[in-house]
Amino acid sequence: MTEKTVKYEEKEEYEMGILDRVSDRLIESFASFITLFRKDWKRKNQSRIKEWKLMAYSINRSPPTLLGLFIVIVYLFFGIFGPYLVTWPYDFFPVNYNVSSQLAHPGSSYFLNVTTIQNGYIIHYTTNVYYPLGSDTYGRDLLSILLAGARTALVLDIFIILIGPTMGIILGLISGYYGGKIDELIMRITDMFLAFPGLILAIALSAVLPGRIQSFLNAHVWAQTFVLKLFALHPRDVNNLGKLLAVFVALVIVWWPGYARVTRGSTLTEKENPYVEAARAIGLPKRTILFRHILPNIIGPILVMITMDFGGIILTEAGLSFLGLGAVPPIPDWGNLINQGSQYFPQAWWLVAFPGLVIITVVLGWNLLGDGLRDVLDPRTRRSLEFKLKKKTKGGEANA
Structure with missing residues (x-):
């Protein structure tokens, strides 16, 4: 054996x-x-x-x-469901409140006199309203505004990222791949936008556009309905939508040039690789080469930029609202709360502290996630992590 x-x-x-x-x-x-x-x-x-x-x-x-990632998930949750978690009497419309509850300190309670009509009868009663984080200058519950304001911030974040960077990426791909006069034309237009400081250009556009946007909304009922449902707002807010959408349009215009510049530089390098030459040799359409071959290979740095810019958009929008150019009450907005608090600071310190803490936390979450994605999407650092x-x-x- x-x-x-x-x-x-x-x-x-x-x-x-x-x-x-x-x-x-x-x-x-x-x-x-x-x-x-x-x-x-x-x-x-x-x-x-x-x-x-x-x-x-x-x-x-x-x-x-x-x-x-945890902070971003919490932000997304409240951005989607925040307005629906706010129920009466914690609604964020100022008409529901009495004068005595204005600038209520955190942890205080006030009695609210209510008059309603039920089954044809007028009913008067009193309810106790508790303010865990205090109230604003209109007597609105601050926690309710913060929850509902997450929806405003999230919708602006998503649509600005969907439109601005997408436009910049497409223009950058075309500019880098075709070169010549097309490249010169696109890049000179990009340089014109980059020559202006982004915040200054956004301020100028936010000051000019509200009237025109409001006129468009007043002439198209379907547009009003769509915007109100998108931001989870009440029909009573329809006359304030112009300023809110003006910030959206301004940031879309400001946000695309940086992506066009980065994408063009990556495309110039990538188009010289053998696999692109092989794709040309077998006769693939140019749009296929651009979007199915070049773009997936340069998307890593762009995704990191997008992740970081989610926080940047929140900061910029809050800054514009702080200057009085964004959403106005009763539309819930974090930047507008800080604007109110600045007029009563340090008496109403909570109007600055709590919205500021929320903005800092959300922006920090996006930045931490972006840093992590940068390490993961970079083949060199990811291989060292995998080892x-x-x-x-x-x-x-x-x-x-």
Whole structure:
């Protein structure tokens, strides 16, 4: 009877934690969801799914990135559901309140006299209103305004990012790929916008546009309805939408040039690679080369910029509202609260402290998340992070 020697090869595995298993489940569920619409997508993209999992493992081991992700998730939750969590008598419309509750200190309570009509009868009663974070100059509950104001900030964030950077990315791709006169024309227009300080240009546009936008809304009822539902506002706010949308248009115009410049520089480098030459040689359409070959390979730095700019947009919009150019009451807005508080500081310190703390926290969350994504999307730093995740199984030999 002969003796066999079995050798065990040394293998590399990843140390799996609870967060890793959760992220694996989420990624697998997402891949299965895509497969419902694109047949065999999961099977054909196993390498891509594995890459997503490795990126998730790196994020799971970065406490600052996890903190930023948690803050962003909370912000998104209140941005979506915040206005619906505010119920009467904590509505943020000033008509509902009496004069005695104006500038109520945090933790104070006031009695509110209410008159309603039910079944044809006029009913008078008194209810107690508690202000955990105090009230503003109109007597509105500050916590309610902060919750509802998250919707205003989130909608502006999403639509400005969807329109401004998208326009800049498209122009940057066209400019970098085609070159020549097209490149000169696009870049000189970009230089014209970059020559003005962004905040100054936004202030000028926010001061000029409200009247024109309000006239358009007054002439188109469907536009009024869409904007009111988008921001979760009451029809009584329709006459104040012009100033709010003026900030949106101003920031869209201000935000695209930086993306055009970055995308053009990356495209100039990327279009010289052999895979682009091969795509040209087999006769692929230029739009396919731009959006299916070049863009995915330069999207990393752009995604980091977008993540950082979510916080930048919140700061800029709050700054414009602080100057009186953004949303006006009763539309809930964080910057407008600080504007009110500045007139009564330090008497009404809570009008500055709590909205300022919310803005700082949300911007910090986006910045921490952006820093983490920059490390994950950079192949060099991500590989070093992945190396730390690996553990080696013991090798050896055994007799059988």
